[in-house]
Amino acid sequence: MTTVADELVKFQDLGVRYGALQALHGLTGGLARGATGLLGPNGAGKTSLLKVLLGFVTPDSGSLLAFGLDPRLEPLEVRRRIGYMPEGDCHLPGLSATSYVAFAGELSGLPRAEAVSRAHEVLYLVGLEEARYRPVDGYSTGMKQRAKLAQALVHDPELLLLDEPTNGLDPGARDEMLGLIAEIAGRGRTSVVLCSHLLPDVERVCERVIVLDQGRVATSGSIAELAGLRRVAYDVRVSVQQPGDANSYLTDLRDLGCECVEREEGFRVGLPDGRGPELLFEAARDCGVQVRYLRPATETLEDVFLRAVGRPGLS
Secondary structure (H helix, E strand, O other): OOOHHHEEEEEEEEEEEEOOEEEEEEEEEEEEOOEEEEEOOOOOOHHHHHHHHHOOOOOOEEEEEEOOEOOOOOHHHHHHOEEEEOOOOOOOOOOEHHHHHHHHHHHOOOOHHHHHHHHHHHHHHOOOHHHOOOEHHHOOHHHHHHHHHHHHHOOOOOEEEEEOOOOOOOHHHHHHHHHHHHHHHHHOOOEEEEEEOOHHHHHHHOOEEEEEEOOEEEEEEEHHHHHOOOOOEEEEEEEOOOOOHHHHHHHHHHHOOOEEEEOOOOEEEEOOOOOOOHHHHHHHHHHOOEEEEEEEOOOOHHHHHHHHOOOOOOO
């Protein structure tokens, strides 16, 4: 269980509005030491929360404290202790990776010589040592993402914010990036917040999650705890005598408390607590359809999160 002493960031009744758009609605919670996943669909409020934390956006209501400091009053001190890897490109045209990362270090308060030394160290850490003198403009997408990670690490931050770090990466580069993040988190010196809409990425490197939806906390807790919320599901195919029989079958299952999703072949059905596959056969008999295929399919954590944000759907 996370204690108050474990929390690096605490927010209470946080509200952010952009014109007519309410981005955050009374957000309350905290970011603990270690590795935390910040999940949610596009527009859920993830990036808005990060911008308030960094002092880029002033909340309309509520409060946020980072390391016991208010980013509205001491933004530079807060940012000195945070490394930020934004979703979009942020390199400076014409600069080599070494110059780019060293400049980020100076912006964070490092003396010039120390910033250059640290730039070489972190570029080696992220696997860009052989390309460190090349302009970042000519880098591949995967290399640019590594350079962004390096500039976020150059000043040895206490908290590392990663906004969609695997965005645009092919499977191999994505795996390598997640391996780097897991290595950084595993060292214990730097806490990590991984902001993503990709649950497998978060599940690989994080211990806890906060799920946002429409500017509110939909659910939060350790991944181990949330894993206990998984429901048993079955892949089902049926044969019917009349075209509408399959729809009647699904309607009856939903009335019995099941969650049903149509798939390319058949359905995936999540059973209510305490019920077994006999329910599928009983409903089939009552509707005059025949079950031709049945296979257990345990829900994923993604299904749990989809339910938390009001979008039931079995993967």
